[in-house]
């Protein structure tokens with residue numbers, strides 16, 4: 443196949459095909475390292491996808507979605523069945539926390555004490571305990587959100603003092619490499635950091651949210667419990 447044929451073939455696949463193939467790849471990666479696939483959740487990263495595309499996944503039995511922007515979530519979430527579970531995976535702005543806490547069961551992108559305090563305050567107002575992950579900028583890239591690995595321990599200690607925040611683990615967006623073996627050390631570092639912080643704080647952090655379309659199999663091999671897959675399920679994202 444040449445490149446044009448390959449991209450036509452890619453576009454012709456249905457969301458259902460891609461979903462089945464993603465689940466197979468997840469199972470294969472888990473098996474390779476002796477992990478139980480039931481410990482690994484697929485989050486469909488549904489930014490820029492319309493509700494009809496999400497419904498195709500729901501029809502196939504998938505109900506867990508990740509959105510990046512509050513405005514988009516606010517428009518989409520009410521149109522879809524209430525059994526869906528929504529994860530906020532995009533950059534978190536303080537002035538949006540109030541609304542995000544109302545809409546999303548999970549927030550993956552808390553990366554400062556200021557944001558922890560804001561989430562706690564807004565969750566308290568509506569009587570909710572907000573599940574969060576701390577986003578870590580594992581490769582120290584200027585373009586990425588996330589706390590530095592050195593800050594994570596203190597953030598966990600701080601979060602543990604807040605009544606309306608439940609810190610459930612760590613999240614990262616790894617650097618992109620064509621050679622997947624180059625990304626592996628970053629996933630390993632996040633997994634090691636989780637263990638280290640658990641020992642230092644006595645907290646249990648059950649989740650590691652890491653891995654996207656390009657690298658989720660490696661992330662699973664290194665301990666991911668949540669993978670966030672967008673194009674691998676919905677096909678190439680077209681500019682809006």
Ligand SMILES: *Cc1c(COP(=O)(O)O)cnc(C)c1O
Pocket residue numbers: 487489510531532615654655656670671672673674
């Ligand atoms: C878009 C996005 C994803 C999914 O990316 P794909 O490469 O399309 O799988 C995962 N995580 C975050 C934070 C994203 O913004």
